[in-house]
Amino acid sequence: MAEIAPNASFDPARPNPTGFDPEAAAATRRHFWSRFLVYAVLALFAMVYLVPLLVVIFNSLREQSEIARNGLISVPRSFRFDAWAQAWGSYCVSGTCEGMKRNFFNSLAMTIPATIISTILGAMNGYILSKWRFRGSELIFNLMLLGVFMPGQISLMPWAFLLGKLGLTNSTYGLVLIHVVQGISFTTLFCRNFYVSIPDDLIKAARIDGAGFWRIFRKIILPLSPPILIVTVIWQFTGIWNEYLFGVVFTSGQQQPITAALVALTAGGTTARAYDVMSAAVLIGALPPLLIYLFGGKYFVRGLTQGAIK
Amino acid sequence: MSTHDLIVPAAAATTRPWRERLGTMVPILVLAPSIAASFVYVFVFTLWTLYISLSNSSLLPTYGFVGLDNYASLWANRRWNIAYTNLFLFSGFYIVGSMAVGLLLAIAIDQRVRGEAVWRTIFLYPLAVSFIVTGTVWSWLYNPVDGIQAFVRGLGWTDFSFALTANRNTANYAVIITGIWQSSGFAMALFLAGLRSVDPDLVKAAQIDGASVFRTYRRVILPTIAPIFLAVAVIQIQFAIKTFDLVAALTRGGPGVSTTFPAIYVYDLMFQRGQIGEGAAAAMMMLAAVAVVLVPYSLWIVWRRRAEGRNG
Numbered sequence: 001m002a003e004i005a006p007n008a009s010f011d012p013a014r015p016n017p018t019g020f021d022p023e024a025a026a027a028t029r030r031h032f033w034s035r036f037l038v039y040a041v042l043a044l045f046a047m048v049y050l051v052p053l054l055v056v057i058f059n060s061l062r063e064q065s066e067i068a069r070n071g072l073i074s075v076p077r078s079f080r081f082d083a084w085a086q087a088w089g090s091y092c093v094s095g096t097c098e099g100m101k102r103n104f105f106n107s108l109a110m111t112i113p114a115t116i117i118s119t120i121l122g123a124m125n126g127y128i129l130s131k132w133r134f135r136g137s138e139l140i141f142n143l144m145l146l147g148v149f150m151p152g153q154i155s156l157m158p159w160a161f162l163l164g165k166l167g168l169t170n171s172t173y174g175l176v177l178i179h180v181v182q183g184i185s186f187t188t189l190f191c192r193n194f195y196v197s198i199p200d201d202l203i204k205a206a207r208i209d210g211a212g213f214w215r216i217f218r219k220i221i222l223p224l225s226p227p228i229l230i231v232t233v234i235w236q237f238t239g240i241w242n243e244y245l246f247g248v249v250f251t252s253g254q255q256q257p258i259t260a261a262l263v264a265l266t267a268g269g270t271t272a273r274a275y276d277v278m279s280a281a282v283l284i285g286a287l288p289p290l291l292i293y294l295f296g297g298k299y300f301v302r303g304l305t306q307g308a309i310k
Numbered sequence: 311m312s313t314h315d316l317i318v319p320a321a322a323a324t325t326r327p328w329r330e331r332l333g334t335m336v337p338i339l340v341l342a343p344s345i346a347a348s349f350v351y352v353f354v355f356t357l358w359t360l361y362i363s364l365s366n367s368s369l370l371p372t373y374g375f376v377g378l379d380n381y382a383s384l385w386a387n388r389r390w391n392i393a394y395t396n397l398f399l400f401s402g403f404y405i406v407g408s409m410a411v412g413l414l415l416a417i418a419i420d421q422r423v424r425g426e427a428v429w430r431t432i433f434l435y436p437l438a439v440s441f442i443v444t445g446t447v448w449s450w451l452y453n454p455v456d457g458i459q460a461f462v463r464g465l466g467w468t469d470f471s472f473a474l475t476a477n478r479n480t481a482n483y484a485v486i487i488t489g490i491w492q493s494s495g496f497a498m499a500l501f502l503a504g505l506r507s508v509d510p511d512l513v514k515a516a517q518i519d520g521a522s523v524f525r526t527y528r529r530v531i532l533p534t535i536a537p538i539f540l541a542v543a544v545i546q547i548q549f550a551i552k553t554f555d556l557v558a559a560l561t562r563g564g565p566g567v568s569t570t571f572p573a574i575y576v577y578d579l580m581f582q583r584g585q586i587g588e589g590a591a592a593a594m595m596m597l598a599a600v601a602v603v604l605v606p607y608s609l610w611i612v613w614r615r616r617a618e619g620r621n622g
Contacts, residue, residue: 046432071464072456124344140341150597157358263446266446289439294431
């Protein structure tokens with residue numbers, strides 16, 4: 001790799017010589033400017049990342065008349081929560097005036113069960129595929145992995161047919177089913193990669209002690225699992241909450257999850273755009289994953305890196 | 311475990327075959343529903359869609375075989391060609407752009423900055439919100455009457471022009487910029503994890519040799535995290551191919567058909583125009599695009615694992 005001179009006399013442990021040294025002063029100056037540059041880059045990008053969020057937060061609290069007068073990007077001169085109340089409970093989208101609350105609860109009713117079921121299945125699958133391998137188990141793992149890469153568009157027609165047969169068209173249960181089946185591949189991948197690092201000897205010892213499949217899972221695997229389960233839950237929750245394609249294809253009107261409802265809300269563009277209400281609606285739709293991210297951000301990043309690098 | 315003693319074999323000798331068989335069965339039984347679901351999802355659904363793409367389905371799936379007719383009429387369609395071209399344009403700029411921004415931010419954060427967690431949180435939060443939210447908000451910012459253009463003009467620069475989404479020639483760049491905004495934090499997180507995994511001795515050695523910071527990154531650090539570049543690129547390409555929500559919320563494919571993407575077009579064919587057969591053909595082309603990226607990548611991964619296994 002790096003060419004290290006074998007006879008280098010430099011000793012990194014030796015403290016720097018003290019006293020004035022023009023070279024050292026120049027180095028300090030260079031150091032200052034390079035620090036400045038680093039922080040300038042970070043600050044610039046932080047602004048680009050934060051401005052859209054601030055704009056939406058401000059506009060959800062400004063009066064519509066003020067937005068119309070001063071544009072979207074402006075220091076707020078009015079402050080009120082009306083837009084939030086309207087967006088939540090009374091704003092009219094295509095005839096019904098119930099705001100986003102129904103869609104919000106639809107999204108919860110879809111996301112929570114789908115997250116729990118797919119995580120449990122993923123944990124069991126991961127446990128089996130790492131600790132109870134059998135002939136062909138690697139093949140099965142790779143097969144499940146393919147599901148991660150499938151474009152959702154491939155499955156649209158088959159799902160439409162299946163949901164129709166099962167009587168789950170235009171229902172939250174249908175979306176739960178879709179997200180569980182689709183999610184198994186992700187959760188299995190995450191959990192399996194995590195459980196692989198648990199020493200097999202631990203399992204072997206337990207088996208010699210007479211512990212069976214479930215007992216080992218309960219007593220050994222599960223207590224070690226919280227880190228990966230948190231990652232999986234966060235990943236699944238945000239992913240399912242944010243999903244749009246299946247929501248817009250398989251549900252309509254009052255059954256729509258919040259992503260589909262948001263698009264319907266912001267698309268009605270004939271009248272003057274009610275930016276205040278739309279901003280509040282957008283924030284309502286973004287809030288659950290944002291909160292989860294703020295409280296579990298550390299795990300979120302871990303999930304990303306684990307899923308991607310392995 | 312401590313309740314069981316180590317004398318099980320003698321005591322359980324008679325029941326052993328039965329218990330053993332059950333023991334080997336339990337994992338497979340537990341796994342079975344997932345295997346079945348995945349098998350149906352991956353293979354049956356794909357073959358099903360493939361079959362529909364070869365049939366004369368219009369409003370409803372029917373099974374009259376028409377060979378490659380749907381593919382022919384798909385590729386003869388100007389809008390599909392625009393969609394496929396857009397996909398390449400978007401993928402290229404989006405991947406290079408978000409990797410460049412992500413790498414820059416990762417390197418900046420890696421300089422032992424204060425408040426690292428705060429910076430990271432700021433750059434990553436867009437990833438937590440949906441493309442729908444991002445696309446909606448940015449469509450407002452791009453709106454020449456209310457958004458960035460109006461803001462800058464209000465500051466006094468009265469002939470400032472920033473109306474990407476209003477012009478068919480520039481609307482794609484609006485999609486690209488928004489995509490980069492949303493996902494450069496993702497690239498940053500992966501690069502940062504990579505930078506942190508570089509052997510510190512290696513970096514120290516380069517510095518002792520008198521290499522500048524720039525040179526150290528270019529010659530020592532970045533080459534060791536090369537696999538991460540590839541991983542990021544592969545994941546981003548997948549995003550790019552599947553992305554439906556971003557365009558749906560940001561430009562809805564317009565102005566005109568200028569920001570049509572394959573994902574949008576599949577949806578239109580299947581659910582707006584009742585051309586299921588051709589829509590299925592378009593979906594198969596999307597799968598083909600994913601496969602073109604993923605098959606070589608997975609082969610490379612397998613090859614690398616084998617090579618690592620050989621070298622110990």
